[in-house]
Amino acid sequence: MKSLTQVQKKQILKRSPKCFICERRLRENDEIEFDHIKSKARGGDPNDLSNYAAAHKECNRGKGTRDLEEYKEELRLQDIFNKYPTFAALAKNVKPPSIKIDYDAKVIYIEDEKAGLHQCPNTKVWYFYHQIPTKYIEVM
């Protein structure tokens, strides 16, 4: 599909009047672009009209060629860090994931993730290194 007709653009906007990237409503004066929800490179059908949606120009340019879900995660993290810019503020407002610690096996379970537990030989403080998926961050 080379470019969308005005009729097709109107159909798409009627079907989904929100930006498919940030999910905020598209307003009359917003600069908008129509793009594939799933790019051809990621297995989307470039000729399928239902694979098209409208987005704010800014959102679409920001996303670039990145995967939509990955980019949404990035936006979500940005929102969280904008709302709670310090670790103290974040810690007060985020529901921690469920954590289980097995000191004998030296393992920590964070939801369904597992990480090795280490102990500082000098201070005896236990610690671990592990990335925590953003899906476990629940902002209150």
Ligand SMILES: [Zn+2]
């Ligand atoms: Zn947007």
